Amino acid sequence: MSNSSTSKKSVLWDWLTTVDHKKIGIMYFFGGLFFFTIAGLEAMLMRIQLMFPEMSFLHEQTYNEVLTMHGTTMLFLAAMPLFFAFMNFVVPLQIGARDVAFPFINSLGFWLFLFGGLLLNLSWFTGGAPDAGWTAYAPLSTTSAGHGLDYYIMGLQVSGAGTLMSGINFLVTIVNMRAPGMSMMRMPLFTWTTFVTSMLILFAFPALTVGLLLLMMDRIFGGAFFDVAMGGNVVIYQHLFWIFGHPEVYILILPAFGIFSEVISTFAKKRLFGYSAMVFATMIIGFLGFMVWAHHMFTVGMGPIANAIFAVATMAIAVPTGIKIFNWLLTLWGGRIRFTVANLFALAFIPSFVMGGVTGVQLAMSAADYQFHDTYFVVAHFHYVIIGGSVFGIFSATFYWWPKMFGYRLSESLGRWFFWLFLIGFHLTFFVQHFLGLIGMPRRVASYLDGQGLNEMNFISSMGAFMMAFAFILLVINVFVSRKNTDDVQDPWDGRTLEWATTSPVQEYNFAQTPLVRELDAFWHEKQFGDGRMKAAEPLDDIHMPNGSILPIIITTGLTVASFGVIYSTWSIIILGLLINFGAMFVRSIKEDHGYHIPVSEIKREQGEGK
Amino acid sequence: MSHVDPSAPLEGKPSKATERKLKNEARTQIVSFVFMIFITSTAFLTVASDVIPTHFAIPFILMLAGVQVVMQLYYFMHMNAKGNGWINVMLWSGMFVAALTVAALTVIIGETKF
Amino acid sequence: MADQHAAANQPLPANPEKATLEGRNKYLGFWFFLGGETVLFGSLFGAYLGLRGSTEGAPGPDELFHLDLVFIMTMILLTSSLTSVFAVINLKRGHFKKLLVWMWATVALGAAFLSFEIYEFYEYYHQGLGFTVSAFASSFYTLVGTHGAHVAFGVAWITTLLIRYRKSGITLSNAPKFYTAVLYWHFIDVVWVFIFTVVYLLGVGG
Amino acid sequence: MENLSALDPRGPVAEMQFDLIMLSTYVMIFVMVVVFSIYIYVLLRFRERPGDTHIPEQVHGNRALEFIWTTIPILLLLILAIPNVMDTFTLADTSAPTEGEGVEEEEEDVLNVEVHAHQFWWEFIYPDHDINAGQEMYIPTDTRVNVELHASDVIHSFWVPALAGKMDNVPGIENEMWFEAPDEGVYFGKCTEICGASHWLMDFKVIAVDEGTFSVWAENMAEPDPEIVEGEGEVAAQGREVFEGNCINCHAVGDEGGAQGPNMTNYGEREVVAGFLDYTEENLYDWIRDPDALKPDNEMPGFDESAISDDEMDALIEYIGQQRVLD
């Protein structure tokens, strides 16, 4: 029967077994931050190596490993999980839901991400990390010695499975769990971008799964997919990778677009300008995201018709993205703009991202890309869009939602230092790289020769990188020193959306009574035209909650063990891992677990305390 | 709100209308099944018998496959049921991306230039 | 136990698999998952089509494929689609026993299909088509094998459900499980339609 | 006269690409100026001032504006897309160019070169001249060069920024591109696709010389002076023996020798060893002793003193240095 598990377990156990989307969000946050630090350190190692010509700080083999792990970790284990952190924490609140659609799967998704990431990074200690770039093009990847690439394949496979599950979870949550009155066209933009992002995940990740599967077949089971002597074709891998890879970069930017939409409209105190155009543009970007992958392959020899088509399709993405940029500008127009740290990042995003976006359009010109491709011009382009877009979005969200997530506000003054140093460091690092690329510096080079005119700009670039690292340390300090700012955390920014209508920190059931949504920017509407509180859509009643479970960790452990078996081609370990994995799945499927109810009395007591 | 126990067996009967609907459905499904057996056999025969020229056979059996898939999706899997809008969106988007992938991997893998 | 009593009088909902929010979530989520699976198989098909000409002296499609065998396999799988459809109808009718019977029939047909497939691979292997002999071989086994793995997983899944719920009757919690298992099964059939057409029929006739 | 910059084009192909780069840069600067102006105006004009508590008007949107900022970008993109598509086709057209119009078109002279990329060196085969050259690609000025790109192990990419954009050397696939160098000079080339530890050292050169020099080069490469090949003088002759004993399986001089390593028929004219080390006797010495220390993971084995004594080494280096075809 419904077992009311109010009995208090240990804190650690509580986190290991939690299925609460807010706790999972927080775990994603720290998991992502952990990997961001590692990948950032790797970036610093690269920039030290590149600071002077012909440096021997890193051996070239090590450099290739550091480079590969930097890119892979940043994209799969830092940026995406950090977005997942906010999606998990905020989206159910924004749509007035008590929970996500699949709490168990949500937790499984998190553990898969974490263990996949750890598995990948374990390669450092077992004879060398992957070294073929984050794109792992065959046949370099299929012939690379050692086990580094096997770790790459299995690590990404495990964490990718988690990502796919989370994507489906968000989709169903958003379709099925919206509060009464929250029609699709009243959803906050962050929820919208989460939705479209999840669609991209759903359709992009399977292509990666197959790409990695084929690599695995070739490397471990002697397959001939990419073995030219056996009739293989290496371009197939590139297509599969980029059919995933290009949508992946929009997976990285769309949530940030959502965050900026929230932050900008909140701090301009204005409704988002052109809401429906914004939603529509998001969808178009998502759609076009699947039509342009081959712009990464202009030089691979597809032929002029293919190149021309993909070039034009790629350029088209500038249009919906431009619509968004101008809508943000017009949201600011006529507003009352407050320069909080969250908003500073959002505002800095606009020029930074436009600079990255326009170089993207230059890259999209196939004939010119023959010059740009695989040079530092590309490196500059994507750091501009990724840092100026995704990372600024993450930092903006961090400052914006921190009070909601952790119950205290980050220091604004320390935050400002962090912002300015990071912003200047960022432009210093990457602006010169455009020119480095144009005057002949290819990417993925472990060093460069003296006397080719590349010295000064590389030095400047490294200095900028150190500045970013220093700024980042200020953020970490901020997290620790601001803990006393616990006043004014429920709705510190005069928020517009539903997450600001609940308590801070949020009760495990989110809303004692499901709110009734009457307008876009539901909470703002009630503050302007109602009594400042959400109307309830239902009477106060017992609340049904899912039980925590340790099974996600066990399932994940099983898969990780099996992956080890695959990496070292040891059948006994594969079978052991699969037994654990399927055993735990079996237990899960035969155990009826219908959660428990929080009685009205307890809710009333907690609400009373909340006041 | 009474707490419904989801693991208690459901013991009621379906309503008359549902019964009638199910009966119809069963009939449609048998008919679909027979039809599917028929087109499958046609496809096999098309290839097995050497009389039909290849340039006709290929598009023809591909078309038969398409018909059969749509029947599976809509008659067996009820994708056309009310409230399945998002399901249609997701499945057809998946088909679209799959089609792009297949096209790319058969056409622009460098062996012939386009 | 008062709850259980109350449930006894519950009328049978028209769609028991979608009678609860959990059920609706499962239903929708599972469909979305199938949307993703479509891309997965699309990619495998693409890889196969890109490489199917690369037999490199090892046996190729027209030398290997036995259409009669494939025809039988196709019929088996098609029939299993029908049995699973009947299972669903009985689910909605509230005929638990019949539901179980039709599901067991589905499992049996699935197992039969798998045996044929294993036999088929065994045959090909002995005709010289090892996994490693050519790009065609790798892509063929990977595509058809992934489908086979799906069938095997489906068989195991449905069997688990059948054993677990052998006595429970139809409930609000197991109706969605049976229903999604059946959706999965149909999807396997959909993929097979493409496989027999694109791999086998075009392999022999194209 | 070395050049490694795409911003300093020295041939029609690189020029075409440079023009596209500049055109797009102007468009992008225009876009940025527009966005940044609005941005700065908005931030200055609508910042919150102390004591300001007004609630701004909650505007929904504006059709006319939406229309403007959808159409103008489309127009700007057309400006880029049209020349780009045209250039893409022009660059892909490796059929021999024809002169004049009418029936009696005459094929202009075209130089065909096969470029084979290896970890981590370049091999240039001139099918019409029966030449195999390593690391340095000689071309006549003002002649269209059609290159056919191959790879023997992993993917590499052929890039000579001053002459033309890059194209990948993909195993199992044949790619083609063309370029022309109007001016004599040495143009730097680099491999731009990560191909292993020494990817960063996979440099090569394209050397454009006048027609006359080129034909001398081509003739002598195909049939070098047998005296030079045998080694002129006693020391060099001894060097030749060492070479035959250790190197010839991989390195050819003239038409004798293997092709696992760069051809050495004109090695004495090199400016660099292995693509990047200054050509000095010490560097050559270090290279032959332990190539892996200088260029990790490359395919050439090292020869320690038990294999080649220091004396033999001197002779070998002398011999290699003698191999010249141009004077």
Ligand code: HEA
């Ligand atoms: C957040 C991630 C992100 C984002 C958002 C983008 C956005 C874009 N990218 Fe980028 N890209 C990457 C991440 C990203 N990219 C990465 C990681 C790589 C390298 C992968 C690797 O090889 O490792 C890459 C590589 C890459 C290439 C391949 C280069 C090469 O390897 O040779 C190309 C080529 O077309 C490209 C194009 C574009 C375009 C056209 C956009 C557009 O979406 C940009 C649109 C935005 C704007 C244009 C600005 C705003 C618009 C206006 C103000 C309107 C008016 C503008 C005009 C009329 C121009 N990108």
Ligand code: HEA
């Ligand atoms: C989310 C994506 C992301 C992010 C945020 C970054 C951030 C950075 N990147 Fe990265 N990068 C990629 C994605 C990303 N990168 C990808 C995909 C590639 C391509 C890989 C490939 O080719 O395969 C790449 C490649 C790449 C290169 C090219 C290498 C080459 O081609 O040879 C360079 C070179 O400068 C570089 C530099 C940097 C720098 C200096 C940062 C800085 O912004 C980092 C800032 C770092 C920090 C802010 C953290 C520093 C931390 C500390 C100092 C520790 C402090 C300790 C405690 C607090 C305990 N990156």
Ligand code: CUA
């Ligand atoms: Cu060859 Cu890089």
Ligand SMILES: [Cu+2]
């Ligand atoms: Cu892209």
